Amino acid sequence: MVTVEQVMDALRHVMDPEIHRNIVDLGMVREVAVDGADVKVTIALTVPNCPLQDTIAQDAARAVDALAEGLQVNIVLDAMTPEEKDRLMAKLRAERKTQPQQSLAGSMNKVKAVVAVMSGKGGVGKSTAAALLAAGLRRNGLRIGVLDADITGPSIPKLFGVHEAPVMGPLGIVPPNTGGGIKIMSINLLLPNDDDAVIWRGPLIAGAIKQFWNDVFWGDLDVLIVDLPPGTSDAALTVMQSLPVNGVVIVTSPQELADMVVRKAAKMAAQLEIPIFGIIENMSYVICPHCGERHEIFGKGRTAEMASAFDTRFLGRLGLDSELTRLSDAGEVEAYAHPDVEHVVDQVKAVLG
Numbered sequence: 001m002v003t004v005e006q007v008m009d010a011l012r013h014v015m016d017p018e019i020h021r022n023i024v025d026l027g028m029v030r031e032v033a034v035d036g037a038d039v040k041v042t043i044a045l046t047v048p049n050c051p052l053q054d055t056i057a058q059d060a061a062r063a064v065d066a067l068a069e070g071l072q073v074n075i076v077l078d079a080m081t082p083e084e085k086d087r088l089m090a091k092l093r094a095e096r097k098t099q100p101q102q103s104l105a106g107s108m109n110k111v112k113a114v115v116a117v118m119s120g121k122g123g124v125g126k127s128t129a130a131a132l133l134a135a136g137l138r139r140n141g142l143r144i145g146v147l148d149a150d151i152t153g154p155s156i157p158k159l160f161g162v163h164e165a166p167v168m169g170p171l172g173i174v175p176p177n178t179g180g181g182i183k184i185m186s187i188n189l190l191l192p193n194d195d196d197a198v199i200w201r202g203p204l205i206a207g208a209i210k211q212f213w214n215d216v217f218w219g220d221l222d223v224l225i226v227d228l229p230p231g232t233s234d235a236a237l238t239v240m241q242s243l244p245v246n247g248v249v250i251v252t253s254p255q256e257l258a259d260m261v262v263r264k265a266a267k268m269a270a271q272l273e274i275p276i277f278g279i280i281e282n283m284s285y286v287i288c289p290h291c292g293e294r295h296e297i298f299g300k301g302r303t304a305e306m307a308s309a310f311d312t313r314f315l316g317r318l319g320l321d322s323e324l325t326r327l328s329d330a331g332e333v334e335a336y337a338h339p340d341v342e343h344v345v346d347q348v349k350a351v352l353g
């Protein structure tokens with residue numbers, strides 16, 4: 001009914017959604033067997049259990065199905081062998097004329113905007129705000145990654161409940177996906193134990209961050225959120241210098257000397273010629289765990305005034321909410337929903353255009 005060549009031709013219309021090339025050219029079609037109306041196609045994925053495997057399998061089945069009526073199409077998925085990966089890598093390198101020391105991922109990633117999240121000190125909710133921002137932007141349909149640059153206190157994987165180690169694909173390190181489809185990369189995912197301490201100095205940290213940027217296959221992202229190390233001194237500066245950051249979001253809390261934090265952050269940003277997108281006031285008010293009522297125990301924060309004094313935007317307030325703490329501890333930060341989060345997300349979206 002159909003020939004192997006016809007099946008191969010049909011499969012040339014099936015694209016790998018991340019590499020944007022057809023699966024035949026990528027060497028992913030390992031075998032096509034035709035026996036009467038039975039067509040068996042074996043597809044070798046670039047990484048095992050690739051999150052897009054179902055899309056690829058469905059597209060392949062549809063393409064072959066359309067060749068003739070009454071076909072019994074069987075798509076078998078497998079992972080590429082090291083030899084298949086090497087072949088693909090060599091082919092892509094040759095096409096892109098990549099130097100042997102240059103990573104393929106770095107030359108193929110398309111990240112539209114990099115947003116760094118900064119705070120004056122630890123514990124004000126910088127990572128929480130970064131995670132909520134990522135989750136909110138993702139809910140808006142954007143393609144999001146989170147790079148955990150808080151090397152000595154990484155908390156992003158825990159917030160999202162991701163524990164699987166990244167795998168090495170032919171194009172680079174493949175970041176794991178959260179339940180909501182956010183790609184994340186953190187030193188925590190590479191440590192044998194989640195709670196191992198990382199005691200590194202500046203240059204080593206900068207090296208790791210550069211690798212998280214260059215050697216990770218982020219693919220196409222609308223926004224990469226970078227969770228910076230706490231503070232406005234060296235560690236944060238090192239990271240900002242290692243990445244093409246488009247703008248900074250500052251997280252403050254009503255208890256801290258926010259003026260000083262923002263002044264320092266503004267100075268750093270000016271030095272690096274990176275704009276400050278705005279300020280989020282976290283732990284602005286308390287939500288009663290019993291009745292859900294909002295208590296303005298710190299009064300109205302001064303963040304809005306301060307933002308305008310520094311000629312930047314007030315992106316909104318987030319309350320101290322035990323439900324958020326609970327979800328964060330359970331690795332389900334993506335499930336947190338609150339109108340104030342949506343407001344902050346809308347503001348950031350507006351800044352990003």
Ligand code: ADP
Nearest residue numbers: 122123124125126127128319320321324325328
């Ligand atoms: P940072 O990144 O600034 O060090 P984290 O985001 O790790 O701070 O937050 C510190 C702690 O405070 C965490 O236990 C977190 O769950 C909690 N936390 C932060 N913001 C809130 C909030 N708005 N409501 C409830 N708990 C919060």
